[in-house]
Amino acid sequence: MKVNLASLNMLIASAFFIILISKGFGQETESSQQQKDEPKTAQEPKVISVTGEVVDLWCYLDRGAKGEAHRDCAMTCAKAGNPIGILDDKGKVYLLLGAEMHSSGESMLVEHMAHQVTVKGAEKASGGIDAIYVSSVTPVSGATTSEAATPKATPRISIVVTPQPKMVLGKTPKPVVVTPRPTSPARRTAPRATPR
Numbered sequence: 001m002k003v004n005l006a007s008l009n010m011l012i013a014s015a016f017f018i019i020l021i022s023k024g025f026g027q028e029t030e031s032s033q034q035q036k037d038e039p040k041t042a043q044e045p046k047v048i049s050v051t052g053e054v055v056d057l058w059c060y061l062d063r064g065a066k067g068e069a070h071r072d073c074a075m076t077c078a079k080a081g082n083p084i085g086i087l088d089d090k091g092k093v094y095l096l097l098g099a100e101m102h103s104s105g106e107s108m109l110v111e112h113m114a115h116q117v118t119v120k121g122a123e124k125a126s127g128g129i130d131a132i133y134v135s136s137v138t139p140v141s142g143a144t145t146s147e148a149a150t151p152k153a154t155p156r157i158s159i160v161v162t163p164q165p166k167m168v169l170g171k172t173p174k175p176v177v178v179t180p181r182p183t184s185p186a187r188r189t190a191p192r193a194t195p196r
Contacts, residue, residue: 045122050132051140052088054112071114078110086119095131105134116140
């Protein structure tokens with residue numbers, strides 16, 4: 001008996017297809033049946049209160065910007081729709097969202113940018129992001145931000161300029177040090193002529 005190779009391939013493919021249909025398609029696995037049998041209970045979100053500084057997350061994540069010195073920029077960023085967060089005293093940042101559906105929470109939080117507040121709301125976490133759906137914001141009375149409590153001094157900058165060495169044997173050029181000095185409004189005008 002002579003068997004055609006094409007017929008044999010068709011026979012094998014048909015048998016494979018019948019096995020697939022009988023084993024997997026349209027039948028539920030044990031785990032899916034157990035999931036259907038278990039009643040679905042929605043977990044109530046945990047309501048928490050967190051005290052910290054309200055920060056705009058764009059600038060905070062980009063360069064660590066926070067504090068009273070950054071307040072104007074933070075308010076501009078928040079009004080532009082950038083995400084808002086709260087930085088607690090342990091350094092943990094929570095994303096702050098409005099409690100209402102499709103609400104950013106900007107209206108509740110923009111006036112508190114760079115200030116210490118206590119926010120209360122439902123905590124949710126997903127994909128490594130911790131968020132609070134804010135239901136209330138309470139300013140912390142008498143609190144200051146970490147930067148406002150310790151103002152930064154203007155750093156003095158020294159610039160060292162090293163000229164390219166000349167091809168002279170045994171001599172190394174000395175670096176020139178330029179130290180800029182803060183200018184007062186009076187010194188910004190033209191220099192006075194001094195008599196000789």
